[in-house]
Amino acid sequence: MQWVLNAIIRYKNFLLYFFLLSISLIFSSNKSEYHSSKLAKSSLFFSGIIHQPFDIFSSYFDLREENRRLQQENNTLKNLVLDKFKQSEILDLEEENLAGPTYWSLPAKLIRNSFTQNKNLLLLDKGEKNGVAKEMGVIGTHGIIGIVNQTSQGYSTVLSILNMDLKINAKFKHSNVFGSLYWTGDKPNKMQLADISVINPVQVGDTIVTGGMSSYFPEGITIGTISKVDRPDNGGYYNVEVELINNMTDIKYVYVIGNNRREEIIELLEQTP
Amino acid sequence: MIQYYSRFFTLAFILMLLQMLIFDRVNLFGFSNPAVYLIILIVYRLTQDQFGYILIGFMVGFLLDLLTQTAGAHSIACVSTAFIRPVISRFALGANFDQPNAMFTGTLLTNRMLYIFLMIFIHQLIFSFFAYFSMAHFWIIFKHSITNTLFTFILIAATINLLQPKQ
Structure with a gap:
């Protein structure tokens, strides 16, 4: 002994x-959902408390630039509303209106950005009390940002698209060719689009948008443009590099996207054998 | 001893706060952030008990993991660096490695710089490796480790020079 x-x-x-x-x-x-969720919730609470005062202080320094961006975004939204109004005059969209809108959005402020890790997480100043829930999509002024990962009462974390664990359903704007968009962990403005068969015509400069196949994002939100295409000698799929339109290193205000029919879709998928 | 620990923990608290609020937002070249909190592990007295030092290394890493939402990479890197510090100090500081204040007096400047550099480089290498956890990203791990090490080394060497007690 x-x-x-x-x-x-x-x-x-x-x-x-x-x-x-x-x-x-x-x-x-x-991998235990319960323990990781409990631990993540308490760390999120402290992380939010520490980062928010600093963010409030530092946000005063870029008010002019933020005003310009918000004005630009307002202008884009106004154009979209006018466009929708014109369309509804021509088409009878009564059926769609009866069912109510599918997606709704909630403005939020990013109080902690991250793009230097391989699994980047962002921190938002909105949480459960504002209606934010897990697995909601998050978009910025120029495109998608990520998916809500964890929520507490007043804050939420977002799995950034610059996270090697995340795959986003994406398609070409001019056709319905779908693929999976993922980040390789290198540059914060470049992503890879996988599963694009060589039978489809692909060109540098083509626009990539969200595919709408998942319930996170509506179809057609711009993601980026193709910056490089490699056709392998003996493979059936292209290696496609996408340059993001959103500057992920400079984000301040975002929108959390909720899907009113998400539960219905998930329920239906679970029932389908 | 109590006075030493109270000063040490105050320094640790200030450095971790600075790391979270300022140095994690630097993003030099778009990806590089200096890890100035490593001063905590570097300046801890070399003659103190290693058992306590490993515990301090773990606490620093774990707190940073919780507050910066990273999944364990800080804890692993800090606790591993704390564990292998005796080897680094013997290699870098030479015969006088067991001086209580070897970081400031009794050793050559070049030896001290080598000690600081190795502590930072080994920490950054372990951190990047566990953050990516895949040899497919070897070049990214290497690039991030080298850039962060150089950037951190400049800041820490300058800070320690300022903290040096006047002769």
Whole structure:
């Protein structure tokens, strides 16, 4: 017994290191939804409390630029409303109006941006009390930003599109060719579009938009343009590089997108064998 | 001893706050952020018990993981750097590695700089490796480690020079 105690005392530093490393690895790869959710909620609460006062202070320095951007965005939205109005005059959209709008949006402010990690998470100043829930889409002035990952009462975290775990359904604006958009972890303005078969014509400069196949984003939100296309010698799919229109390193205001029919869609998918 | 620990933990608290609020937002070249909180691990007295030092390393990393929403990479990097520090200090500081204040007096400037550089580089390498956790991203891991190390080294070497007690 004595030699066991002696060994523990002698190798106490190594044993402590091994124990703490195991805790870190378990923490890192924890797949238990309940525990990871509990831990993430409490860390989100403290993270929000610490980052918000700094953000309030620093936001005064770029008010002029923000005003210009908001004005530009207002102008774009006004044009969209006018366009919709013109369309409804021509077409009878009564059926669609009866069912109510599918998507709604909630403006939010980004209080912590991140784009230097491989799994970037953003922090928003809106949470459950504002109607934000897990798995809602988030868009910016010029395109998609990410998907809500975790919520507390007053804050929420967003899985950025610059996160190597995330795949977004995307398609070509001019055709209905779909693919999966993902980030390789390198440049914050470049992503890869996978699963585009070589039978489809693809050109540099083509616009990529959201596909609408998932319930996170409505169809047709601009993502970026194709900056590079490689056709492999013996493969059936292109290697397509997409340049994002949104500058992910300079975001301040975003919109959380809610889908009124999301539960209905999920329920239907779960019932389908 | 109590006075040393109270000063040390105050410094640790200030550095972690600065890291979260300022240095994590620098984004030099679009991806590089200096890890100035490593001063905590670098200046901790070399003669103190390593058991306590490993615990401090873990606490610093774990707190940063919670507050910056990263999944364990800070904890793993800090606790590993704390564990292998005796090897680094013996290699870099030479015969006088066991001086209580070897970071400031009793050692050559070049040795101290080598010690700081190795502590930062090993930490950044472990951090980037566990953040990406894939050898397919070897070049990105290497690029991030080198850039962050150089950037952090300049800041930490300058800060430690300022903290140096006057002879």
